[in-house]
Amino acid sequence: MSASYTAATSRKDANAFVRIVEALTTFFGWIAAAFTIIALLVTCHMIFVRYVLGRSTIWQTEAVIYLMIGATLLGLGYVQRLRGHVNVDLIPMALKPGARRVLCYAVLIATIAVTAVIVWYSYEVWHQAFDRKWKSSTVWAPPLWIPYLSLPLGFGLFLLQLIADLVKLVTGAEPPFGIREE
DSSP states (O other), X not given: OOEEEOOOOOOTTSOHHHHHHHHHHHHHHHHHXXXXXXXXXXXXXXXXXXXXXXXXXXXXXXXXXXXXXXXXXXXXXXXXXXXXXXXXXXXXXXXXXXXXXXXXXXXXXXXXXXXXXHXXXXXXXXXXXXXXTOBOSSSSOOBTHHHHTHHHHHHHHHHHHHHHHHHHXXXXXXXXXXXXXX
C-alpha cells in the first residue's frame, strides 16, 4: 500500500472554529517553548548561585519544575496539531480507506471522551487550590493554583484541538490519520 503523510496545517478555506483553535494552540505552543527557555535560564542561574557564589538557592528548583510541567501541558494541543505525539500507524496504513476512517473516528471520539474527563477533574483540583489558597510547603511557598492552572488549560487546549481534528475529518479537510491514498 502506498500512502503519503500530510502535515496538520490549516487552509484559508478551513472552518473558522478550526482556524481559531489552531491559532490558539500555536500561541500556547510558543508559550510552552518560552517556558522551556526560561527554565533553562533559571537552571543556569541556579548553577551559578550554588557553585560560583557558593550560596543556597530557594526558589529555582521549584520554579524549573513548574515551568517544565507548564510547558508540557500547555504544549499538548500544539503537539497534537503537528501530529507530534507518539503514533503507531502500522494498523491504519494496513486498513482500507473505509475501515481507516472508522478507526480514526473511534480513536478521536475515545480520546475526546478521556480528555474531557481529565479536563473536568483537573479543573476541580485547580479550583480547590485556588479556593483554599493552597501554597507549596517549601521556603518559597508559591500559591499552587498558578502551576495547577496549567492542568485544565493545557488539557482544555488539547481537547479543543482534538475536536478541531474531528471537524477536519468530518468535513474532509484532512484524511484519516493524515494518510492520503495515492
